[in-house]
Amino acid sequence: MDWAYLFEISLTGIAGGGLYALAALAFVMVYKATRVVNIAIGEMLMAGAYLFFTFASMLALPIWLAIPAAVLGSGLLGAVIERTMIRPLLGEPPISVFMVTVGLASVLVGLVEMIWTADQKRLPDFMPTQAIMVGDAFLAPKVFWGAVIAVVFIAAVLLVFRFWRGGVALRATASDQAAAYSMGINVPRVFSLAWVVSAMLAALSGIIVGSIGGISSTMGVFGLSVLVVVIVGGLDSVLGALVGGLCIGLVEALAGAYLGGEYKLLATFIVLVVILMIRPYGLFGTHEIERL
Amino acid sequence: MRIGTLKESYIADAALFDSRTQKVWLAVAAALLVLFPFIASDYWLYLACLVCINVASATGLNILTGYTGLVSLGQAAFMGLGAYTVAIMQLRLGTPFLLNILAGGFVAMLGGLIVGIPSLRVKGLYLAIATIAASFITHFIFANTSFTGGTGGLTVPPASVFGVLLDTSFRLYWVIVPVTVLMLLGAANLFRTRVGRAFIAIRDRDISAEVLGIPLLRYKLLSFGLSSFYAGVAGGLWAYFFRVVTPESFPLLMSIFFLAAIIVGGMGTILGGILGAVFMTMVPELLKLVFDLLPNSTELTVFLSPVRTIIFGLLIIGFLVFEPHGLAEMWRRIRRFFHLWPFRN
Amino acid sequence: MENKPAGSPTAAPLLQVDGVTLAFGGVKALNGVSFDVAPGSITAVIGPNGAGKTSLFNTISGFYRPGQGSIQYKGQDITRLPAPKRARMGLGRSFQNIALFRGMTVLDNIKLGRHAHLQTNVLDALFYVGRARREEAELRADIEERIIDFLEIDHIRHAPVSALSYGLQKRVEMARALAMQPEILMLDEPVAGMNREETEDMARFILDVRAEWGVTVLMVEHDMGMVMDLSDHVVVLNFGQVIAQGDPAAVQADPEVIRAYLGSGDVGDLRRKLHAATGAV
Numbered sequence: 001m002d003w004a005y006l007f008e009i010s011l012t013g014i015a016g017g018g019l020y021a022l023a024a025l026a027f028v029m030v031y032k033a034t035r036v037v038n039i040a041i042g043e044m045l046m047a048g049a050y051l052f053f054t055f056a057s058m059l060a061l062p063i064w065l066a067i068p069a070a071v072l073g074s075g076l077l078g079a080v081i082e083r084t085m086i087r088p089l090l091g092e093p094p095i096s097v098f099m100v101t102v103g104l105a106s107v108l109v110g111l112v113e114m115i116w117t118a119d120q121k122r123l124p125d126f127m128p129t130q131a132i133m134v135g136d137a138f139l140a141p142k143v144f145w146g147a148v149i150a151v152v153f154i155a156a157v158l159l160v161f162r163f164w165r166g167g168v169a170l171r172a173t174a175s176d177q178a179a180a181y182s183m184g185i186n187v188p189r190v191f192s193l194a195w196v197v198s199a200m201l202a203a204l205s206g207i208i209v210g211s212i213g214g215i216s217s218t219m220g221v222f223g224l225s226v227l228v229v230v231i232v233g234g235l236d237s238v239l240g241a242l243v244g245g246l247c248i249g250l251v252e253a254l255a256g257a258y259l260g261g262e263y264k265l266l267a268t269f270i271v272l273v274v275i276l277m278i279r280p281y282g283l284f285g286t287h288e289i290e291r292l
Numbered sequence: 293m294r295i296g297t298l299k300e301s302y303i304a305d306a307a308l309f310d311s312r313t314q315k316v317w318l319a320v321a322a323a324l325l326v327l328f329p330f331i332a333s334d335y336w337l338y339l340a341c342l343v344c345i346n347v348a349s350a351t352g353l354n355i356l357t358g359y360t361g362l363v364s365l366g367q368a369a370f371m372g373l374g375a376y377t378v379a380i381m382q383l384r385l386g387t388p389f390l391l392n393i394l395a396g397g398f399v400a401m402l403g404g405l406i407v408g409i410p411s412l413r414v415k416g417l418y419l420a421i422a423t424i425a426a427s428f429i430t431h432f433i434f435a436n437t438s439f440t441g442g443t444g445g446l447t448v449p450p451a452s453v454f455g456v457l458l459d460t461s462f463r464l465y466w467v468i469v470p471v472t473v474l475m476l477l478g479a480a481n482l483f484r485t486r487v488g489r490a491f492i493a494i495r496d497r498d499i500s501a502e503v504l505g506i507p508l509l510r511y512k513l514l515s516f517g518l519s520s521f522y523a524g525v526a527g528g529l530w531a532y533f534f535r536v537v538t539p540e541s542f543p544l545l546m547s548i549f550f551l552a553a554i555i556v557g558g559m560g561t562i563l564g565g566i567l568g569a570v571f572m573t574m575v576p577e578l579l580k581l582v583f584d585l586l587p588n589s590t591e592l593t594v595f596l597s598p599v600r601t602i603i604f605g606l607l608i609i610g611f612l613v614f615e616p617h618g619l620a621e622m623w624r625r626i627r628r629f630f631h632l633w634p635f636r637n
Numbered sequence: 638m639e640n641k642p643a644g645s646p647t648a649a650p651l652l653q654v655d656g657v658t659l660a661f662g663g664v665k666a667l668n669g670v671s672f673d674v675a676p677g678s679i680t681a682v683i684g685p686n687g688a689g690k691t692s693l694f695n696t697i698s699g700f701y702r703p704g705q706g707s708i709q710y711k712g713q714d715i716t717r718l719p720a721p722k723r724a725r726m727g728l729g730r731s732f733q734n735i736a737l738f739r740g741m742t743v744l745d746n747i748k749l750g751r752h753a754h755l756q757t758n759v760l761d762a763l764f765y766v767g768r769a770r771r772e773e774a775e776l777r778a779d780i781e782e783r784i785i786d787f788l789e790i791d792h793i794r795h796a797p798v799s800a801l802s803y804g805l806q807k808r809v810e811m812a813r814a815l816a817m818q819p820e821i822l823m824l825d826e827p828v829a830g831m832n833r834e835e836t837e838d839m840a841r842f843i844l845d846v847r848a849e850w851g852v853t854v855l856m857v858e859h860d861m862g863m864v865m866d867l868s869d870h871v872v873v874l875n876f877g878q879v880i881a882q883g884d885p886a887a888v889q890a891d892p893e894v895i896r897a898y899l900g901s902g903d904v905g906d907l908r909r910k911l912h913a914a915t916g917a918v
Contacts, residue, residue, distance in 0.1 A: 037417050088613045095361055098417065099555065100612050102365065106548050106605030113598035224428070227421050262432065269425040273410045276422075280414040302777040481765035485773060486748070486755045488762065492740050493749055500736035503698045505724030505753030505817065514759055560740060 008137040009257040010250060015139060017249020018147035018154075019208055023222070024229040024241035025154055026201035032236050033170045033194030036086060036097050040105035041202060042223015047108055048074040048203020049123070049210035049219065050116055056124045063126040070207060071200045078199025082192050105220060113217045120216040127211065146208040153204060157197075158238060170194060174236075224265070225252065228272045234285020243283060247271070308480055329465045337461035339573065344472040345529050346569040350553040351479050351562065352522025357551070358559030359488065360515040361495030362416045366407065366423030368546035369430040370400040370520045374527030375537045376434060379446040382532075389451040389458075393471070393528040400524025401517045403430070408516040412509060419516070427544050434539035445538030448531050458532065468529055475522060480562050482518075491515050492560075545601060552608045558620025567619040575607075576600055649712065651676040651821055651853050652697070657706035659689075659696055659877075666692040667703070668877040674821065674870075679847060679854040681864045681885075684874035685897060690857040691733055693874065694825050697855075698730050699723045711820070725753040729819025731810045733826050733857070737798040743809050744794045747780055750816030784812050787849075788842060804835045811842065815850075822846065824856040828863060836860060840867060865889065873897070 027041045038044075052070035055061045061069065081104060089097045127146070132139040161167035172180040173190045181187050206215075209222060229248045233240025248268060255267030281287045299305040309315055329337060353367050374396030381392045403426065411422035434440045450459040451467070458464050482488040490511045493501040502508050531537050549572055557568020579600055583592055611618060650673035659667040666689045674680045682690050695701045697708055699720030707716045715723055724730075729750075737746050755776070761769040785791050788808050793801060798809060807827065814822055827843070828836040840863055846852050858864050864871060864885065871888040873881040875897040881888050888894055 039420070085609050085613060092616070093361075095363055095416065096612050096616065098363060098420065099551065100609050102363075102548060102551060103605040103608030103612070106545070106608070107602050108605075110598045110601030110603075110605060113601065114595055117594075118598075221428075224421075224424060227424075231418065231421065262436070265428055266432065269429065272422070272425060276410040276414065276418060280418070302774055302781070305777075478763040481769070482759075482762045484765060485757050485762040485769045486752050487757065487759050489741065489745055489749045490752060492745075493738050496738040496740050497736055499700070500732060501738075502720045503695075503700055503724065503730055504750060504813070505721045507719070507721040518759065 004136055005257075007135075008139075009253050011134060011137055011139050012143055013250040013253025014246055015143045015147035015249070016253060017246035018150040019205055019245070020226060020229050020249050021154055021242045021245025022150040022208075023202060023205040023226045024233065024245050025157060025238060026198040026205065027226060027230050028233075028236060028238055028241045029157075029170075029198040029201065030194050031174075031230075032238075033174050034086070034191050035094065035174055037094070037101070037235070038198070039098065039101045039227070040108060040220075040223070041198075041226055042220035043105045043108035044074070044078070044199055044202040045206035045209065045222060045226075046112060046215070046217070046219040047077060047206070048199070049206035049215045050112055051203065052207045052210070053116070053121060053123055053215060056126075057121075063124065067126075067207060071203045074199045074203030075196040078195040078197075079192055081199070082195035086195065087188065087191065105223075109217055109220060116217075118217045120214050122214050123207070123210045125211065140212075142208075142212045146212060149208060150205070153201065154242065157201070161238065166190075166193070221265075225268050228268050230282070231272060232275050232282055234282030236286060237282065237284035240282050240284035308477075308484075325469060329462050334461060337465055339577065341461055341464055341468050341533055343570055343573045344468045345526050345533060346550075346553065346573050347566050348472045348475045348529065349523050349526035350550050350557070350569040350572075351476055351565040352519040352526065353550045354554045354557075354559060354562070354565040355479055355482070355491070355522070356515050356519035358554050358561070358564065359483065359495060360491040360512065361498075362412070362512065362515065363420040363551070364423045364516070364519070365420055365544065365547045365551065366404075366426045367519075367523050367550040368542040368544065369423070369427040370403055370523035371527030371530060371546070372430055372434065372537075372539075372542035373400040373403045374524030375531040375541065376440055376446070376527075377524070378528035378531040379448045379537045380440070382449055382451065383446055386449075389453050389467070389532070392451075393525055396528030396531075397521040397524040400527065401521040404516050404520025405513060408513050412512040412516065423547070424544065427547065430542075431539050440539075441537075443539060445536060445541070448535045448537065450535065451532045464533055468533070471525070471529065475525065476562060476566070479522075479565075483562075487511075487514070495560075545604070548604055548608075552604050554618075555608050555611050556618055558618030561618075561620045563623065564618050564620035567623065571619065572604075572607075575603060579603070648676055650674055650709075651711065652855065653707075653709040654693075654697065655707045655709065657693075657696060657703045657708065659692055659701055659703050665877050667696065669706070670874070670877070670879055671706075672872045672879060672882055674853060674855055676853050677847065677851065678869040679843065679856070679867050680870045680872065681868040682855070682857045682872045682874060683859070683861075683864055684880075687876075688874040689877040690874055691825060692877075694730070694823055694857060697823065698728065721753060724817060727818065727820035729814040729817035729822045729852075731807075731814040731822075731824050731827060733829070735803075735806050735810055737806055737809060737813070739797070739799045742795050742797055743790065743801070743812075744777075744780070746798055746809055747784060747812045747816045748776055750813040751776055751780075751818065754818055780812075780816060784815050787815075787845070788812050804831055807831070807839070808842075811839075815846065819852055821853045821855060824854065824858075826857055826859065828858065828860050836863060843867060 023041060023045055027038060030036055030038050048070055051073045052066055055069045056063060056066035085100050085104065086097060089100060127142050129141055132141055132144040161170070169180070169185045169190050172183065172185055173187050177187055206219070210219070225248055229244040230241060232247060233242070233244030248271065251267050251271055252264045256264045259267070275282065309318055328340065332340065349367060349371060353364065356362050356364055377396040377399040378392045381387050381395055407422050407426045408419065411418040435443050440446070450457050452458065453467060456463065458467060490501070490506045493504070493506055494508065494511060498508055553568035553572040554565060555568070556571050557566065558564025579596065583589055583596055586592055615621065652674040655671050657667050657670045658665065670693060682693060684690055692701065696703050699715070699718060703716065707714055709715070710723070710726060710728065715726070738749065741749070755772050757769045757772050761767065785794060788811060790805065790808055790812060793805060798806060801809065811827065814824070824843070828839050831839065843854055844867065847854055868885055871882065871885050872879055873888055873894050880893045880897060881891040
């Protein structure tokens with residue numbers, strides 16, 4: 001048993017898990033605030049990565065300008081999505097909004113293929129390139145710095161949620177819109193905010209993921225693993241997104257290293273099946289008490 | 293104008309086609325269906341067969357998503373299971389057409405049960421994610437096992453029915469249409485019985501349904517199994533029609549195609565499944581036509597695929613936002629208008 | 638309303654709730670609830686809002702599983718029995734906030750009530766010959782003759798339920814509960830939101846159901862007039878506990894019950910409480 005190798009792989013897995021956690025956070029943000037399951041989270045991640053590509057490579061903007069531009073652009077996209085296709089379906093059964101996000105995923109993939117073609121592209125490097133060594137274990141610099149950025153933003157979001165009254169407002173609108181309205185909370189504005197922030201977090205995640213593995217119109221498949229992460233962690237749990245992200249990152253890295261790259265997704269889905277059988281609401285999700 | 297229709301028995305009231313006018317239209321439609329292959333060109337015969345296959349699959353998805361309220365993105369994966377089953381049986385065993393098709397249905401249904409059992413115990417959303425997973429896993433299996441011909445896929449010899457080789461659209465038409473009609477009738481019958489009512493109850497208010505006597509998991513699995521069976525049969529017909537199955541024949545986009553079909557057509561109505569499948573089958577054809585007519589058509593063909601993807605998504609979003617009950621509802625409005633004409637509604 | 642024949646007091650109880658406790662997290666919705674329902678009787682469960690009445694119904698229906706205690710029905714322990722099986726045993730139910738299925742017509746909603754007693758399976762259903770056709774025809778005839786006429790809803794049988802008024806929806810709920818061929822009919826606030834006339838109609842239906850169908854009725858109700866006039870036995874819940882039970886007159890006079898609804902009966906005591914709360918003189 002090559003422990004050093006195991007350690008190295010695990011390290012990479014956990015660092016990669018940080019990225020999953022960031023994207024999962026984007027998902028949980030929208031679900032916590034609006035109870036909407038956004039199956040297009042992977043595609044929104046892709047949109048952010050492509051925006052960055054446009055700003056940084058095609059328009060040759062400096063990196064310190066391109067990243068905020070891409071993130072803000074994604075935020076704008078999130079606002080547009082919320083206004084045009086989510087808000088009109090308020091009050092409809094949740095299955096309808098869910099299907100709208102399926103349509104959204106399709107539209108985003110098509111747009112990317114049309115504007116930028118389906119070819120794989122590389123993003124310009126902007127992270128330090130020196131190899132990171134933890135003892136004897138090698139950690140790819142991009143993976144490491146990506147994880148660092150992810151952790152910083154996750155911590156920021158957690159703090160904001162906890163202490164800013166906007167975070168409370170977010171949770172209020174999720175549990176009872178009518179009550180939130182009567183408390184003076186501007187519910188539509190909260191919804192928009194949730195989607196904007198979610199899109200920005202997804203874009204950030206996309207930029208990092210794209211930097212590591214390149215971008216393509218099939219990047220959305222990353223979203224699948226993110227969906228498994230939120231199911232494992234609990235759809236409405238920020239802590240769950242973190243823990244779930246690390247778990248899935250670890251599982252995928254181990255599967256990829258010991259079984260082969262094609263088995264990564266398979267391993268993830270086995271985890272999905274196991275979780276559905278033993279703890280369907282996820283590790284930290286709230287089991288809603290239904291009333292008859 | 294159609295005034296009250298009189299029924300003299302409860303059985304008559306429950307019939308699928310009740311009024312005289314409906315029966316007449318039915319006879320006309322049947323006559324047209326019989327006449328069609330003799331007057332249509334090869335291209336339209338090809339389209340007709342494709343439409344029927346899509347109608348069959350869309351109806352299956354409608355049972356699951358439109359009537360039972362469970363979203364699935366695995367319709368293509370289950371069609372693939374049916375198609376590969378038919379391909380393997382026809383190619384390696386030479387077994388009869390009907391047996392292969394039924395086997396295709398059953399294999400797909402089995403796949404459905406495997407996916408459904410873990411994911412249907414909780415909220416419906418989990419089924420959707422599990423079906424996406426199923427799409428990837430079936431693709432993985434199709435592409436990586438030599439039993440299924442690997443990435444190259446399999447060529448399917450033509451079906452043979454009563455000694456006649458089904459190798460043209462004309463001949464396949466006479467088999468595909470009756471199978472599709474039977475599947476449509478089956479689905480319509482379902483909703484005259486307690487099974488169909490249970491499905492609708494699950495969609496509308498599942499927690500009350502259980503207290504009223506409907507075992508939830510059992511019926512959700514039943515709905516999913518049935519819709520997978522329909523997909524498997526449609527996939528089998530697909531295999532006999534296109535005569536080639538590859539791992540790329542049943543991508544996730546095809547599942548989105550079928551979801552769009554039932555949304556556009558009208559979820560929860562049999563007519564919706566038909567209208568939606570017809571509409572969606574025509575969309576790529578129309579798109580090709582439009583592209584051919586544009587200047588610089590040769591350079592623009594590379595955009596055909598992405599534009600198609602975008603349009604599928606826009607149709608889903610557009611209909612859900614503006615016309616959630618689909619074309620079937622539009623059709624009903626037109627009919628109501630004519631029922632009351634010359635009086636205004 | 639005329640005198641009602643009391644349920645037979647010496648026969649074995651149809652339903653026995655024994656020491657049922659139900660907790661959600663730290664909150665005890667039901668705490669050691671015990672009472673019996675005699676066959677052929679009309680039993681009312683009353684109590685202030687939040688007392689646990691609907692939770693009690695949901696536990697008897699099988700939607701919640703009690704942490705402690707048991708429920709016996711027709712001599713059988715059904716505490717762990719899944720809800721659909723209880724429906725098959727004759728436990729009929731209507732809901733507090735109308736749980737009709739909006740995608741179906743009135744007739745289909747009622748037919749759905751009979752689900753647990755039918756035998757049609759999926760193959761029968763797909764081909765619709767033989768058993769499916771026969772069962773549907775029999776069901777339709779039975780519903781028309783016994784339920785639709787009885788509840789006077791023949792004019793709306795093909796209407797989509799979403800188009801009906803509140804009062805009619807409640808009647809359709811009742812019809813569906815009757816279609817379940819219940820031996821015990823659990824009605825959760827059957828006259829909530831109804832005017833005087835509708836309430837009297839519903840009361841008449843309930844009495845007729847008991848008289849013509851031999852159905853035992855267990856109901857949650859707030860309308861005291863109806864409770865006092867119809868019931869043989871009244872169970873009073875407050876904060877998840879039974880604080881009184883017995884015949885209507887006795888319960889009405891019980892000081893515990895009065896305190897639960899009105900606070901203490903002592904005016905001086907009330908005044909003192911008010912001053913303490915508001916600081917007024």
